[in-house]
Amino acid sequence: MKRAAVHTLVLQSLMLFASLGWALDTTVLPDPALQARYVALTHELRCMQCQNEAIADSPVDLAADLRNQVREQLLAGKSDDEIRSWMAARYGDFILFRPRYSWRNAWLWGAPAVLLLVGAWFSWRIVRTRTLLLADDHEPLEEDLRP
């Protein structure tokens, strides 16, 4: 009985996820390579109306219009970067889920490296002080005094 319950649960969750996977966007481009680029691009462009969804996943009208733009521009032979720039020129960098490097956000990109260096410096200092402390430590441990 337990097994059956587990099976039902698994089946139900599979059905739930299958429903989420229902294609909202049924666009198919003639060339599989173009199609792959289309899928990738529509997943990395933000839907400006819903803002936390990609245009590929959004049911709103504007997302459909933007997907249509991606399709048309791919068919016209535009490169991925040209399409990204085209979108960013109209909606700002905010439309790109993968932000581009620029001098304005350079500090953000550089922050992990800087933090890593700061952390390395701190750990080096701590290790060094402790090593020095150990070297200065001439007091024998209690255990060492035992016969």
Added chain:
Amino acid sequence: MNRFLVPLGVFALLAIVLAIGIRHSPDKGIIRSPLIGKPAPSFALPALLEPGRTVRSQDFKGRWYLLNVWGTWCGECRAEHEMLLTVGKSGAVPLIGLDWKDDDAQAQAWLRQLGNPYETVAVDRSGRAAIDWGVYGAPETFLVNPAGIVVYKHVGALTQAEWTHDILPRVNGGKS
């Protein structure tokens, strides 16, 4: 003393960075238009009220205008309409409508019933012109200067506050 100096410094720095972030963050969900300071996107669209006429962006070169993006499907646009009528009546700056993804007959009926504040209304049935303007939700209003440069954008219903503080001073030459 020294023990607390570094954490305190880090805390102060973080507080400053976050304070700047909070002060500069725009209203939630409102995104600064990359169009500001750039030439207004050009368009050539059919006129809603004059059959056969084409409304071109070049028609407005040499004078200030407000481009107002609206649609009869948009609830906020109805709320905004009263303000637009005030703006239209003031005569301070011409209002150009961009009827976004709408039904012509409904749009014409809307203007007949509620009054028409627009000098002219361009019909963007496909939504292509709106994309060029970076429109993501109606109503949106753009102020364009005589050189054809977008100088200001307002997302959401236009109110007396934006009209008196952001739009009129620019048109009157006080604020760039």
